[in-house]
Amino acid sequence: MNKSMHQMQHSRKPISASDALTQVCITCLNSGMANRIKALRKAAGMTQQDLADHIGVDKTTIWRYETGSQEFFQKPVTDMARILGAPSPEQLLSSFPEPVRLYGNVGAGAEVIPLDEETIWLDGPPGLNDPIAAEVVGRSMLPVYRPRDILFFDRRTRVDEDVIGEDCMVKVSDGRILVKRVLRGFLKGHYRLFSYDTQEESEDLRLEWASPVEWVKRARTRG
Incomplete structure (x- = not known):
């Protein structure tokens, strides 16, 4: 990695919740978001496999979402918000409070x-x-x-x-x-x-x- 690329990566500004949905990929590894997805899934009476089937991914991907180790792309985030009954996709990305x-x-x-x-x-x-x-x-x-x-x-x-x-x-x-x-x-x-x-x-x-x-x-x- 050259010096200019290294500096560019470290100079990126944080992405707001609303702006994040317009990006191709959302990297959000905070535990608050992971806990929110898990809480909404359980409240909906769904297993990880159920949610995976609804949004077209495998069960392991849902597990990674709920442990904060998976990148978040626009379509899965939008689909999860709709299926889990979140007030909006941004609700999944906000840091607090938990629904x-x-x-x-x-x-x-x-x-x-x-x-x-x-x-x-x-x-x-x-x-x-x-x-x-x-x-x-x-x-x-x-x-x-x-x-x-x-x-x-x-x-x-x-x-x-x-x-x-x-x-x-x-x-x-x-x-x-x-x-x-x-x-x-x-x-x-x-x-x-x-x-x-x-x-x-x-x-x-x-x-x-x-x-x-x-x-x-x-x-x-x-x-």
């Missing part, structure tokens, strides 16, 4: 009702990778959580020891999804759930997973 799909509403009895027929995207909080989000719509979480508060949960697939004494979104063995404070049960492998509205604990229950609250966006701070 988070609203999973459901927390209503009576602090039960989570999934939004099966509606897709709502929220600006995610910093520091959380692929969280779950739910909006409080009832008064069963007072006084700790108020109507229109948005709760962001650390997505878990099991019940970890560190959730004891914490407010969590939990899946009970009978299929219900609730937001409650998790307490240790009397029987091994069982847990009790504390309700804010009744100030009472449940009987011993088995949980499939428990995802703790990590961030709360208060209703008064939203428009």
